[in-house]
Amino acid sequence: MKITVDAIELAVFQSAVHSIAEEMGAALRRTAISPNIKERRDYSCAIFDGEGRVIAMGDHMPVHLGSMPLSVQAAIEAIAFAPGDIAILNDPYAGGTHLPDITMVLPVFAATHTHPVFYVASRAHHADVGGTFAGSMGPAREIFQEGIRIPPVRIVRGGKVDQEILDLILLNVRTPLERRGDLDAQIGACRVGEMRALELAERYGEGNLRVLIDELLDYSERLVRAELRTMAAGSFHAEDWLDDDGVTDTPCRIAVELRFDPHAGSVVIDFAGSSLQVEGSINAVRAITTSACFYVLRCLLAEDAPATAGILRPLTLITPAGSIVDARPPAAVAGGNVETSQRMVDALLRALAQAAPSRVPAASAGTMSNLTIGGVDPRTGEPFTYYETAAGGMGARPRLDGISGVQTHMTNSLNTPIEALEYAYPFRVRRYAYRDGSGGAGEFCGGDGLVREVELLTDAEVTLLADRRKTRPYGLNGGEDGAPGRASITNAAGVEVELPGKCSRRVAAGSVLRIETPGGGGWGAKPQQLQNPNSSDAPAPSSQRHP
């Protein structure tokens, strides 16, 4: 049966492949053990064609968008796959992003083929992969301190788990039982994807599949090009800064130039001029930079547009080798994923705002305010490691205030309920509130950040990985900048000490840690009377979603 691809076949096929990615994600969420995967949903699943081009991805973590395909490419290059194999990898310098993100890749062989017709992949952020700091997200200076590095290798061969490889990995992490469970869940998710992909292959046949996949990728490309054709011709340059790398005080520059060709519906994104890679852990590999660009292009489309390899076709990405946006070994990279990725988006949007001022919001908080606390729980005598990110203010939008206290851009993970937190850890939360007045003023106001105060009921090691202390989230079109972030510790005697954005400290029981996250930038010049910036209260003006 030969089909001609029309608008209907395309819609049916797109739905089918997307539901494979969704079903893999559901299986992973269901079977994983650690809260970071189950509750905070820090994972992604995707399906790729026989050439490793992504054709569908579950909508979970934007930071995984552009980087998953590179994992699959790396696995294909490194391994001569046979049926029943599954590859595992996390090395940022061979298809990974940062070490806690472990990706598995399964080639799908249809009955009579010697070549995979699909690949499926699952990625999850593991709560610990070894290294100097519990949680593997600390202020390291080279990648060797950040945990175990896994190049693309086979964790499953011919359908059987390679126990030797697994043992090697588990011996290098702090919580091997939990890791084992989460890795099993990833294998399971890949097998769910394999089963469904085989059904699809059987239903359509290889010839038809190829036609449909090509059409699906062309379709994504058309969507992006249609948007790019509406952009102003020319080049638009912007820069933004990370405060420092946590080792020295030197600010790190993210520079970007967008060169639009509306006639071709294409764009060149050039990060020339960005800082050289740094001593601290905020270096990003190119996969992260690709994700940031993918995210921005994806946001130009409708909310439900499929994320496929076609989206990146109109893009030419230029990253200087050995820079903070294209780091080389042995640079430490844990924070590149969570902090530098956000700043790249800030720089990209600042440039985009020049080309399409009515379509771009002011800067959002721009930091995930990563907090790790480790110690021994006096109630049980057992060690604990707590990790959480805190939301901030969303930048104001043209004709719309920013939202207060909400995850923006490259992340969307949930908070841990206070009552769950106090059951699980020796903490007492003192305050969790909007940080009034932190959103930048303007015709439309930036969303406010959050304030969180946590009293430590035991001595503990507190590690902070946050930014936007010096360079504030920018306003646009005359709107004011959002307030910078801040953190401090007040000891039992009432003495308050301010903390730098990136640090690790021993803190005594009875101390109160206070974190204030940045507000979003404002949009448009402030009218005579200052508006109440707390956006969640006011009735929302109607959405001005484009197009």
Added chain:
Amino acid sequence: MGWPGIPSGRDSTIREPNDLRVAIDTGGTFTDCVYLDDGELRVLKLFSTPGDPSLAVLDALNKIGAGRSIHVRHGTTAGTNAMLERKGARVAFVTTAGFEDTIAIGRQTRQRLYDWFAPIPICLVPRELRFGVPERVSAEGAILCSPTDHELAILAEQVRASGAQSIAISLLFSFANPETEQRVEAALRCLGLPISTSHRILPEFREYERASTTVVNAYLAPLIQTYLLHLEERVGAQHAGGRVDVMQSSGGIVSARVAAQEPVRTVLSGPAGGVIGAWQMARIAGFEKIIGFDMGGTSTDVFLADAGTAGARLTRESVVAGVPISVPMLEIHTAGAGGGSIARFDAGGMLRVGPESAGAEPGPICFGRGTQATVTDANLLLGRLDADSFLGGSVSLDRQRAEEMLRAQKGSLATAEEFAAGIIRVVETQMEKAIRVISVEQGHDPRHFTLVAFGGGGPLHACSLARALRISRVMIPAMPGALSAAGMLFADTVRDYSQTVMLSGEALATLDPIYAEMEQRAIADFRAEGLHGSAERTADLRYRGQGYELNVPYDSHAVHGTLQTFHHQHQQRYGFSDVARPVEIVNLRLRMIAAAEPYTPAQRELIAGDGSAACYAKRAVFFDRRILPSRFYRRDALLPGDRIAGPAMITEYTSATALPPGCMALVDGYSNLVITVNEGTGE
């Protein structure tokens, strides 16, 4: 947990023998009334009276039960509508000082991942109505700090000055020690406003979800109290001794008086009736595993029920109109596509259907005012709707108008029919996806289930959907237009109680006193209604460190069995279990049930027939990419034992069943259509 209506050995409610039992479900368009008259189930359909929904209810009662003592069970959309339209009360939210904003912060996530222009969510409590109390209770329930009487007096004054119409109190860890919450409540009682307290509404941990549930209760309380108590009063005035009960979102019945106090439990009253109705009809017909498929105008509800695992599933993680509600509700998954969904080609040239809907105004093209192609227009164009009998002929369908406009909007497709067929395929793909979410994604194979289709659009799409999912049997229940009311009529009376305890698994054998306390409260509550029920105990368990729980039956004399069930369920649902791992007891739950009077409709004898007496037309209908001559049958003229082979259409007042070639429908002894679906001719 047993599910209602099905004959059971439980004690039944105390009721006068000559009561007329009536269930009335208020919907957007129709008010459906189902009642038992001399053992015979009867249906009355009236147009709803949106201005004052009780008018249609009273009207129905007059028509069927003049002069008789009446026992009414009611399903209402008043709560859902108030939430969707944000037209509830001005609620004062009182919480622990320092946490006033948590009701707005929620879980700090955004709803739309890639939309820079997402609207700002509207919190049910505006900021000037959030109040902090200087107090703190620890996770262990110790009072670390409590407000002075003076501070409480100031609070009362502030709340009074705020102009609040209703009060929600939710303090941190109030479920572990409610003392402070009770003091705050006592201090605010002088204001004469309805008060909702979190340790009564939902004594469970996770502060945001508990507060949100409590706030919804307060938000709806004034409105629902007025509505239900007036309704009961007027029913009583017309029918001496008349009484009103209300369907809860959990699928159980509760008295109007209780529903008025806890309106948060009734927000999905109508849909819950549909689930229970479909499940009951399927059980009676002999089907133990069903997937329900209710396709309406703007959206489609799907759900799963399995007799082997406690019937229709409950969830405690519902979100209604963007607001989390954690009291138990039947698990219903909603897809944003229905008969009114609009079809269009996007910028990349792909055909999309929904989520935009033509709604009632302007409605589909064929209704005369709409200008954008909808699923209903596509069905009409393909011959799958009977233009003359649609809604009993009360709405005339303009086929020509639909054809002209679809032709104009067909894009690069060859014909209007091809466009229409495409719309149907795409919307069915979305339905298929919705069903996969509740089945495959939860570890159930849809091939083991019967697809039970109802609602205006369900029967039109059920057979081709079943083929796509490789489901071999479809059931279109009798009375598909009044299933929800029927479900209410035969539902059990149920109240749910819960308590977070957060204890180590070793304490499992020592929980009797806590359950006993809950049970005493439950018995007293039932006695106040003149009811006698039986209690079911369950516990939410998890492996220590996990962030989610599994609900398992609890028996203090067999706690080992409870643990085994937990490990077993964990293995089944999550693919692994570990008996060596420490278990944590999170919540205790008690469900008090007074079973409804058993009802089994008389099964009529099957007399083999071909339904030819019910056949009223032969027309061209589009099936599987072909136009086929098809017989049209009137469903109400079919008889038990009739067998009809596709291609055919079976039409009725509120719906039509499309029977593709290769499908065979049998009218069973209860007047259900039971359809055998053979593997299709394929793509």
